[in-house]
Amino acid sequence: MNMPAVSRTGTDTTAAPVKRRRLRGAEKAAILFLCLGEERGSALMRQLNEVDIQKITRAMSTLGTVAAEQVEEVMEEFSETITNGGPVVGSFAVAETMLRNFLPGDRVNEILRDIRGPIRERDLWTKFSALNESVIANFLKAEHAQTAAAILTNVSSDVAARVLPLLGRDRMQEIIERMIRMESVPNHMMKQIEESLQNDVMATSSQPTAGEMQQRMANLFNRLDQNLFDEITPLLEDTLPDQFQSIRQKMFTFDDLVAIDDQGIQLILREISNEVLTVALK
Known part of the structure; x- marks a missing residue:
């Protein structure tokens, strides 16, 4: 059985190799849809329930570039082989285009809103972690110790290790104890923390004094x-x-x-x- 043409990022053999990674089931399914193309992929996606559509869309929106060898391995699982090809690329835009080919606009917006949120949250924490440690420390000094602990558990250990000594010995000890005892933070509380970071820290830190x-x-x-x-x-x-x-x-x-x-x-x-x-x- 001949496989349909697949849109690729290019076949330049001089390009830097794409690193292999461990793929989950939803990511493998997303690769299959990308290989099928928008028209055939949309037709196949119509046969899925909304839960599966969300899983595959979420995986496709964050897939990035996948090595050609891994694409071939995925296709072999579906009893098909792609040879002499380059990598496929999944992105938020590709996922959105495919969804709009067969779902009503309001339903697409609802699915993408559920996915776009976590992506923005990851971007927020990445940008927050990149701030100068004194900026982070000054912000945490004014926050409740439990809030400060929740924030420091969401940044890398390197960032937390640089920030904690700037809080003072007593404050540092209290926050560390709370970090050790901390269980999962409720979603609504985490959302409030992220909104505070966005409005009170990120919005002002980007402006030079x-x-x-x-x-x-x-x-x-x-x-x-x-x-x-x-x-x-x-x-x-x-x-x-x-x-x-x-x-x-x-x-x-x-x-x-x-x-x-x-x-x-x-x-x-x-x-x-x-x-x-x-x-x-x-």
């Missing part, structure tokens, strides 16, 4: 052509005197070296690599 913005401008001016900087300096001193003065205080110029004693100069020269010193003296 005035001090951070001034430091960015100081770094920019340090790298700006000296003639151009000399040209715009009088204008900025006239229009933004206070802000520009704060920025200049954060800048480092060779004029600052005059105020450093010989011992300080020697310390600087010892700490700076030869490559950096060569560039600085050009």
